[in-house]
Amino acid sequence: xxxxxxxxxxxxxxxxxxxxxxxxxxxxxxxxxxxxxxxxxxxxxxxxxxxxxxxxxxxxxxxxxxxxxxxxxxxxxxxxxxxxxxxxxxxxxxxxxxxxxxxxxxxxxxxxxxxxxxxxxxxxxxxxxxxxxxxxxxxxxxxxxxxxxxxxxxxxxxxxxxxxxxxxxxxxxxxxxxxxxxxxxxxxxxxxxxxxxxxxxxxxxxxxxxxxxxxxxxxxxxxxxxxxxxxxxxxxxxxxxxxxxxxxxxxxxxxxxxxxxxxxxxxxxxxxxxxxxxxxxxxxxxxx
Numbered sequence: 358x359x360x361x362x363x364x365x366x367x368x369x370x371x372x373x374x375x376x377x378x379x380x381x382x383x384x385x386x387x388x389x390x391x392x393x394x395x396x397x398x399x400x401x402x403x404x405x406x407x408x409x410x411x412x413x414x415x416x417x418x419x420x421x422x423x424x425x426x427x428x429x430x431x432x433x434x435x436x437x438x439x440x441x442x443x444x445x446x447x448x449x450x451x452x453x454x455x456x457x458x459x460x461x462x463x464x465x466x467x468x469x470x471x472x473x474x475x476x477x478x479x480x481x482x483x484x485x486x487x488x489x490x491x492x493x494x495x496x497x498x499x500x501x502x503x504x505x506x507x508x509x510x511x512x513x514x515x516x517x518x519x520x521x522x523x524x525x526x527x528x529x530x531x532x533x534x535x536x537x538x539x540x541x542x543x544x545x546x547x548x549x550x551x552x553x554x555x556x557x558x559x560x561x562x563x564x565x566x567x568x569x570x571x572x573x574x575x576x577x578x579x580x581x582x583x584x585x586x587x588x589x590x591x592x593x594x595x596x597x598x599x600x601x602x603x604x605x606x607x608x609x610x611x612x613x614x615x616x617x618x619x620x621x622x623x624x625x626x627x628x629x630x631x632x633x634x635x636x637x638x639x640x641x642x643x644x645x
Contacts, residue, residue: 382404383403383404383405383406384401384404384405384406384434384435384508384511384512385405385406385408385432385433385434385435386401386405386406386407386408386433386434386435386436386437387407387408387409387410387429387430387433387435387436387437388407388408388409388410388436388437388438389409389410389411389417389436389437389438389439389443389445389446390409390410390411390417390439390443390445390491390625391409391411391412391413391625391626391627392491392624392625392626392627392629393409393437393438393439393465393491393500393504394407394408394409394627395627395628395629396437396465396497396500396501396504396526396629397437397504397508399501399522399526400501400504400505400508400519400522400523400526401504401508401519401522402518402522404508404512404515404518405508408429408433410422410426410430410445410449411445411625413625413627414601414602415602416602416603417443417444417445417625418443418444418445418574419444419574420445421449422449427456430453430456430457430460431456431457432457433457433460434460434461434511435460435461435462435463435507435508435511436453436454436457436460436461436462436463437463437465437504437507438450438462438463438464438465439465439466439488439490439491440464440465440466440467441466441469441471441486441487441488441489441490442485442486442488443488450462461507461511463503463504463507464503465491465500465503465504466490466499466500466503467499467503468499468503469490469496469499471486471487471490472486472487472490472557472558472561473485473486473487474486474487474554474557474569474572487554487557487558489554489555489556489557489558489624490558491558492555492556492558492559492624492633492636493558493559493561493562494530494531494533494534494537494562494633495530495534495562496558496562497530497629497633498527498530498531501523501526501527501530502523502527504523505519505520505522505523529630530630533630533633533634534562536634537563537633537634537637538563540637540638540641541563541564541565541637541641544641544644544645546592546593546644546645547564547565547566547644548565548566548567548568548592548594548644549565549566549567549568549594549596549598549640549643549644550567550568550569550570550585550588550589550592550594550596550597550598550611551567551568551569551570551597551598551599551600551622552569552570552571552597552598552599552600552603552605552607552608552611552619553569553570553571553574553599553600553603553624554567554569554571554572555600555624556598556622556624556636557569559633559636559637563637565640566592568585568588568589568592568594570585570597570607570608570611571607574603576607577607582607582610582611585611586611586614586615589611589614589615589617590615594615594617594643595615595616595617595618595643596612596617596618596619596620596639596642596643597611597612597615597617597618597619597620598619598620598621598622598639598640598643599619599620599621599622600621600622600623600624600625601621601623601625602625605619620639620643622635622636622639622640623636
């Protein structure tokens with residue numbers, strides 16, 4: 358009975374006057390961040406209509422949804438969350454599910470292996486879970502499996518198609534992992550510096566060392582700034598990678614002090630595979 362209710366809700370937001378039969382049956386899916394929309398579109402294909410809560414260029418650590426987004430959420434059949442502790446979800450998921458209690462929530466990080474990162478709290482250092490799990494091809498395969506399972510459960514009529522789409526995506530992600538591994542073969546210097554610590558899962562998968570300047574989005578103190586500059590010099594780092602959604606002022610200061618440059622890498626791109634490929638190329642170039 359619950360399954361039947363979910364299916365009714367799933368298609369509750371369909372436009373009745375649509376001239377396209379295919380469009381009329383599309384599943385309305387909302388994702389919290391842009392990268393997750395890539396997976397839904399790849400696996401759901403023509404059967405899904407996907408929107409994103411945190412739009413391109415916005416910061417999921419600080420973003421608040423618009424009234425229009427909240428209204429549209431009431432018609433969604435499924436919400437795909439990262440589930441790894443990003444601030445946007447911690448702040449808003451209870452409100453989303455209260456607004457649309459029949460909406461199915463799909464956890465993209467189900468069964469993932471979390472990593473910790475250091476954060477500063479006053480005069481002491483503590484550890485917190487790193488939420489950026491999607492920035493790893495192997496975790497991308499896990500995301501694909503989780504989303505396929507959710508789509509197939511809600512729309513069993515197309516489960517064979519979802520499974521095939523997931524298999525094709527898994528092959529591409531596996532090939533990407535091999536490609537990046539080959540790019541890194543023989544590299545002795547395997548350390549790169551980022552201002553915001555988003556690339557830890559990527560570094561773990563490919564046996565790299567991510568050196569992060571800031572912790573938890575907070576400005577660096579003069580003391581911390583000197584420590585970061587010292588680390589950069591220790592590892593002969595000349596590039597400080599920055600996220601487009603964060604201020605680059607302090608990163609520019611670090612770059613000047615080490616005689617280097619800043620370079621953007623986007624942890625929230627919707628062009629998932631090409632973005633990881635380009636990031637890998639940028640990291641490789643910086644470590645040579």
